[in-house]
Amino acid sequence: MRLLVLALEFAASTFSGNGVYCQSQARRRGVRALRGLGHDVMVVSGGPEGCEPEPEHEHASLLLQAWQGVNMLGIPLPSWGTLDSSCSHREFAAGVAASAILSAILSFYPDAVLGVDWHALRPYQAMKAAWEATHAAALRDAPGCRAPPLVYMNYRLHGRTDPACQALEVEALGASALSLLLCRADRRAALDMLGTSDGLRPGPDLRAPDRFVELVEELAHRGALGNLTPLICGSGWGGAWGTSLAARLLAAAPQAVVHTRFLGPAGLAEIFAATLLNVHPCEQDAYGMTIVEAASQGAPSLVQGGGQVGATDLLDPEAGEVFVADLAQGIPGLAAEVERLVADPQALQRVGAKAREKARSWGEVDNAHQLATWVEAVVRVQAAAQERESSS
Numbered sequence: 001m002r003l004l005v006l007a008l009e010f011a012a013s014t015f016s017g018n019g020v021y022c023q024s025q026a027r028r029r030g031v032r033a034l035r036g037l038g039h040d041v042m043v044v045s046g047g048p049e050g051c052e053p054e055p056e057h058e059h060a061s062l063l064l065q066a067w068q069g070v071n072m073l074g075i076p077l078p079s080w081g082t083l084d085s086s087c088s089h090r091e092f093a094a095g096v097a098a099s100a101i102l103s104a105i106l107s108f109y110p111d112a113v114l115g116v117d118w119h120a121l122r123p124y125q126a127m128k129a130a131w132e133a134t135h136a137a138a139l140r141d142a143p144g145c146r147a148p149p150l151v152y153m154n155y156r157l158h159g160r161t162d163p164a165c166q167a168l169e170v171e172a173l174g175a176s177a178l179s180l181l182l183c184r185a186d187r188r189a190a191l192d193m194l195g196t197s198d199g200l201r202p203g204p205d206l207r208a209p210d211r212f213v214e215l216v217e218e219l220a221h222r223g224a225l226g227n228l229t230p231l232i233c234g235s236g237w238g239g240a241w242g243t244s245l246a247a248r249l250l251a252a253a254p255q256a257v258v259h260t261r262f263l264g265p266a267g268l269a270e271i272f273a274a275t276l277l278n279v280h281p282c283e284q285d286a287y288g289m290t291i292v293e294a295a296s297q298g299a300p301s302l303v304q305g306g307g308q309v310g311a312t313d314l315l316d317p318e319a320g321e322v323f324v325a326d327l328a329q330g331i332p333g334l335a336a337e338v339e340r341l342v343a344d345p346q347a348l349q350r351v352g353a354k355a356r357e358k359a360r361s362w363g364e365v366d367n368a369h370q371l372a373t374w375v376e377a378v379v380r381v382q383a384a385a386q387e388r389e390s391s392s
Helices: 017-026 089-096 099-108 118-134 136-141 163-175 184-195 208-222 240-252 265-273 289-296 331-342 345-359 364-391
Strands: 002-007 040-048 063-067 070-077 112-116 150-154 178-181 231-233 257-259 301-304 323-325
Touching: 002 017, 002 099, 002 118, 017 112, 017 289, 017 364, 040 089, 040 099, 070 089, 070 099, 089 099, 089 118, 099 118, 112 118, 112 364, 118 150, 118 163, 150 163, 150 364, 163 184, 178 184, 178 364, 208 231, 208 240, 208 331, 240 257, 265 289, 289 301, 289 345, 301 331, 323 331, 331 345
Parallel strands: 002 040, 002 112, 040 070, 112 150, 150 178, 231 257, 301 323
Antiparallel strands: 063 070
16 A cells, blocks of 8 residues: 555654654564555655755755655644644645645555644645546546545644644544544544533643652652652753752752653653662653563553553553552652552562563554554455446
């Protein structure tokens, strides 16, 4: 198949799990992922202004690079580092609608479009309109000559915490031939969105780093840190909010480590290999990639229970592959749970070993094979519908 990926974030200055996950599905390293399974992949993605293109394509002024065998068309965006409603989604859509980008897409002639999150809806609609305009005569003679179907890859339901995204998420779910979500909780929420007029209620406004810092402060107050080294990492710590949080963390635990940049696989592997307990402080998370990344290195995680974190669809609490708690109980209760776990090294080792075995049982090639199977089914259904329309 020829697959077009529309993703605001991909390989240019990656800053979140969205970019990492999208790369893992598209890239070719050995025989992994869609490219390695023999599918042609073109990615249209955003990037921060200043990313210079490589002159190795007929649309060289727009191509960022040919990345691990994947053709990549890049659109410089004025705002970078966020995926909520404050991101440059309008500029991304306008970039895809530019004639040179559309020309490259139409020349590629994709069988299906993989659109990552709500940012992909307007770009897909621009591509679809250009397709229909280009093939207007064919559509008149053969009504079944449709634009390639949209497979909506919903990595995260942003409408949970950013209501401005919600209408576009609902529209994307309705426009897609197939929607893929990362956990059962998001699937239930998406069905609710499609079936109700008011959609989702915003999620809690306490951000995960705040909760982690409050946890460390509580553990320090209890005298329970001992020789533990709290560690927090991720991009976006340069602003006032991040600076303030880092100062609070270091005040509570001078031995704490704060990584202020986005860490790649090698850096994360080194950290998780030395981790006693990974605390994932989100009450709800579409997946929680770091939970499985920690598990791959034998580090057990403590996460929100009740199916609110997608990684627990893979790592089963009942099978002893992850620790769960109710994070809504408040910081004192969470601190007591962390104290209890840290005092039981055998339980940590046992759960870490089971987590590692499960995490390594499902890799990029498994993910890509399942994704390709679903997309191929969508393409077959559309082809059959086109044949019926053309013969009628």
